[in-house]
Amino acid sequence: MTRLSAALAAFLWTACAGVSAAQEESQAGPVPVTGNAPIFCTVGSLQGGGEVFDLGVLVDLSTGLLLPSLSAPPKTLTGAFCNTGSMIAISATPISAQTLTGTPSGGYSNEIDFTATASGWTQAPASFSTATGATAQSSQTRGDAFSGDIVVDIGTFSTSGGSALRLVADPVYQGSVTVTLTIAN
Amino acid sequence: MTLRTAVLSAAAMLAASGAASAQSTQAFNVVGTIPSICAMEEPTLADGSLINFRGLNGTTLEVDQLTDPSTLTTRAASASVSFAAVCSFPHNLVVESESNGLWRNAGSGAPSGFADGVPYLAQLAWGPVNGNLVADASARRANQVTIGVDEAVSGEIVVDLEIQAGASNLRSNAPLIAGTYQDTLRITVEPQ
Numbered sequence: 507m508t509r510l511s512a513a514l515a516a517f518l519w520t521a522c523a524g525v526s527a528a529q530e531e532s533q534a535g536p537v538p539v540t541g542n543a544p545i546f547c548t549v550g551s552l553q554g555g556g557e558v559f560d561l562g563v564l565v566d567l568s569t570g571l572l573l574p575s576l577s578a579p580p581k582t583l584t585g586a587f588c589n590t591g592s593m594i595a596i597s598a599t600p601i602s603a604q605t606l607t608g609t610p611s612g613g614y615s616n617e618i619d620f621t622a623t624a625s626g627w628t629q630a631p632a633s634f635s636t637a638t639g640a641t642a643q644s645s646q647t648r649g650d651a652f653s654g655d656i657v658v659d660i661g662t663f664s665t666s667g668g669s670a671l672r673l674v675a676d677p678v679y680q681g682s683v684t685v686t687l688t689i690a691n
Numbered sequence: 692m693t694l695r696t697a698v699l700s701a702a703a704m705l706a707a708s709g710a711a712s713a714q715s716t717q718a719f720n721v722v723g724t725i726p727s728i729c730a731m732e733e734p735t736l737a738d739g740s741l742i743n744f745r746g747l748n749g750t751t752l753e754v755d756q757l758t759d760p761s762t763l764t765t766r767a768a769s770a771s772v773s774f775a776a777v778c779s780f781p782h783n784l785v786v787e788s789e790s791n792g793l794w795r796n797a798g799s800g801a802p803s804g805f806a807d808g809v810p811y812l813a814q815l816a817w818g819p820v821n822g823n824l825v826a827d828a829s830a831r832r833a834n835q836v837t838i839g840v841d842e843a844v845s846g847e848i849v850v851d852l853e854i855q856a857g858a859s860n861l862r863s864n865a866p867l868i869a870g871t872y873q874d875t876l877r878i879t880v881e882p883q
Contacts, residue, residue: 549715561723568730570777570845576723583717601721611818613845614779620721660721673725674843675780681721688714 547592547687549656550585557581559660561601564618564679570672572618572665580659583685586627587653591690594656595645598622600636600666601681606674614674617666622683626657636681637664647690658685729778729880731848740771740851747772754854754872757793757809763866765809767856776817777845778880784817784848785879787835792828792860795870801861805868808860813876814851818844826874828860839883848878 559578566573603616610616625631628646635641660683665671673679736747743766745753754768793809801807808828815822815838822838857864 545713547713547715549717552717557717557719559719559721561721564723564725565728565779567726567728570728570730570779578721581719586715598721601723603725611842611844614843618723658717658719672777672779672843672845675725675727677724677726679723679725683719683721684716685719686714686716 543589545588545590545689547588547689548586549685549687550583550587553582553584559683564601565673572663572669572673576663578660580657583656583658585653586656586687587651588687588689589651591647591649592627592652593645593647593688593690594624594627594632595686595688596622596624596632596634596658596683597640597644597686598634598636598660598683599681601663601679603674603676604678604680605676610674613670613672615665615667615671616674616676618673618679618681619664619666620660620681621662622658622660624656624658624685626655627652627687632685634683635662637666649690656685658683725779727780727882729776729782729882731774731776731878731880734772734774737771737773737849740769742770743768743854744770752852754793757872758867762864764864765854765856765858765867768852768854770852772850772852774848774850774878775846776848776880778840779843781839781841781843781883782880783883784815784820784822784838784840785835785877785881786813786815786822786824786838786850787833787877787879788813788824788826789833789875789877790826790831791834791874792826792831793854793872793874794828794831795868795872801868804861804866806859806861806865807868807870809854809867809872810858810860811852811854811874814853816849816851818842818846848880850876850878 561578601618619637621635623631623633628648632646634644743755745755756766759766795807810828811826813824820838820840824836859865
């Protein structure tokens with residue numbers, strides 16, 4: 507052992523044990539080498555960068571009723587990974603009128619329910635309906651480490667309060683979807 | 692173990708205990724828009740509402756017998772006409788009588804003692820509002836009423852038309868001169 511090595515080892519022991527025991531000539535070791543790989547999850551990066559599902563005009567302009575053909579392209583989160591068992595959870599809030607407040611008049615609604623799904627991570631997609639709130643399907647777990655893409659989609663739109671209700675005019679209707687990856691306990 | 696190894700190991704432990712790396716989230720917005728729209732369908736007659744009206748022919752509502760055959764005075768008539776409609780924003784309901792009463796088409800004026808105009812009343816009901824248009828046949832001109840509606844409404848615009856017995860633009864129970872009497876009633880829902 508060189509003089510430099512001995513000095514380093516002595517310094518380390520001092521730090522660990524808090525004992526002042528430096529000696530001029532001593533043999534250090536064996537010293538166990540340990541390290542931890544941190545447990546880690548990331549949802550990856552959003553392909554295309556757009557975090558907005560833009561549905562455009564929400565109603566049939568001749569009837570004022572919710573368009574039955576409403577849709578938006580799905581979003582893909584690429585490069586998602588968890589280096590241990592994980593849970594994927596999805597939640598959403600209804601698409602509601604942002605400018606108008608208060609209770610809509612009779613025959614009208616100001617809110618649209620929908621279902622958001624996150625697939626690709628677990629065998630069964632995680633799904634969340636704003637009409638029913640969180641259910642067992644809203645979070646799914648997998649026991650092993652995994653990396654892959656997560657596809658987030660929205661669909662099954664319905665007028666809150668019933669399909670016979672029309673929707674009040676408002677330039678901005680907005681809701682949200684949140685996807686979360688968490689290490690499994 | 693070298694000092695360098697020990698320091699790196701400690702840093703890794705700190706990272707593992709932090710919450711940020713154990714959870715990762717992506718949020719999305721879902722947006723859309725609903726433009727201001729008003730729509731109205733063709734008129735329909737309320738069941739059993741016709742008195743002395745023949746019924747709707749397209750958008751024409753025809754009085755069966757406008758005059759009493761023995762006195763030539765106006766016979767009473769009434770009908771209730773509905774328009775299925777929707778307006779998704781605060782709006783105005785405008786009802787306009789083109790001639791302010793039923794007027795004889797041909798000729799101008801009427802011989803002394805005869806009437807050539809028949810007044811009527813249109814009563815309106817639409818969502819939270821009601822209104823009247825009195826087409827009194829006092830003069831042949833447009834007459835309209837505008838009713839503000841401060842909320843979105845869907846349902847039916849109901850127009851109850853009523854011609855009273857003996858009504859005329861001359862005096863009560865004046866005889867009507869022969870001819871075809873008509874008026875055009877326009878119902879509009881429009882932005883305020």
